[in-house]
Amino acid sequence: MAAGRSTVGVAAADHSALLVDDEARLVDDEPVQGIGDLTEHAAGRDFLLDAESFWQVHPAAADTLVGAVLDGLRPGPGERVFDLFCGVGLFTGALVDAGCRAWGVEWSKSAITHARHNVPEARFTAAKVDRALRTLPKRTDLVVLDPPRAGAGRTVVNAVLTRRPRAIAYVACDPAAFARDLRRALDGGYRPTSLRAFDLFPMTHHLEVVAILEPETSAEA
Ligand SMILES: C[S@@+](CC[C@H](N)C(=O)[O-])C[C@H]1O[C@@H](n2cnc3c(N)ncnc32)[C@H](O)[C@@H]1O
Incomplete structure (x- = not known):
């Protein structure tokens, strides 16, 4: 060492x-x-x-976040969902179990190998999310965005909004990066219909946020 x-x-x-x-x-x-x-x-x-794969540190975090994502998205049988920054397939598995046709994207080849084992019912792509979005289907009903601390960024947010999903679950570990992506979503005609914060890192100032974003028009209807 x-x-x-x-x-x-x-x-x-x-x-x-x-x-x-x-x-x-x-x-x-x-x-x-x-x-x-x-x-x-x-x-x-x-x-x-x-040991190289992402997994939440707090033992209750995975179940808590899955619950918040499912509550917010209300996935229906047959709906298509992209799980972007999917790790080893945590949200992908829950969405498949809710009847969705799920597609996970993650740049770690080893995490994708595990994801394919963990959720054999889903499709997975090992690639950077911005690159994968160039070839993924042009329509999707639902999206989960769970980026690292830097946030999803303009290219990814815009490529997601172009697909006009019925709802997006944004799982954020950095409020500042989330705020930047949220501004982009607001400019693209989406607005938060639910915002929940979870103290997954007790005794620190860190918070995990799950925001549900929906198109302005359908949210107003
Ligand atoms: C916050 S973790 C979320 C993982 C998973 N959703 C979960 O809850 O277990 C973010 C994941 O994004 C992956 N990642 C980071 N930047 C990426 C990029 N540009 N394209 C694809 N995956 C990326 C990391 O390897 C990591 O697995």
């Missing part, structure tokens, strides 16, 4: 342990028994992932 770097033990929800450095990278390059693949349970499914 490089001089000046600290090492931290992180306990996963299944009680296995990881050794990571202060930039959250695995210290050991070699997979060690018990820290290679992990299984998490959420929203009625098992999710296989590895």
Whole structure:
């Protein structure tokens, strides 16, 4: 390990342990028994992932966020949904179970390998979201946007709005980035019909927000 770097033990929800450095990278390059693949349970499914894949830290977060997304989107059988920034398929699985035809996009090949295993009923694309949106179907009923701290950004938000989804669930871990994307959505004729904040990082100032965005016209009707 490089001089000046600290090492931290992180306990996963299944009680296995990881050794990571202060930039959250695995210290050991070699997979060690018990820290290679992990299984998490959420929203009625098992999710296989590895130490490189995203998973919420708070043990109640995955179920809480899935509940908020489903409550807000009210998915109907047969509806098409894009799960953008899908990780290992958490929201994709819940939406498939609600009867949707789901398509997940995520740039981590390893996360997509796990997502295909976790939610075999869905389609997945391993690519940057902005690139994938150039080839995904031009219409969708629903969208889940769960970007990293930088937010989705102008290109992604515009490509989503062009498809005129009935509703968008925006899961935000950074309020400032969310505010920028929300401004873009407002300019594109969408408005928030629900905004919920969750204290998923207790004793810190961080909040997770789930916003439901709907087209101005149908929201007013
Ligand atoms: C906040 S996590 C959400 C993961 C998943 N929705 C979940 O709840 O488990 C954001 C995910 O976006 C992925 N990601 C970040 N930037 C991306 C990009 N430009 N295109 C595709 N995926 C990206 C990360 O690898 C990560 O899995």
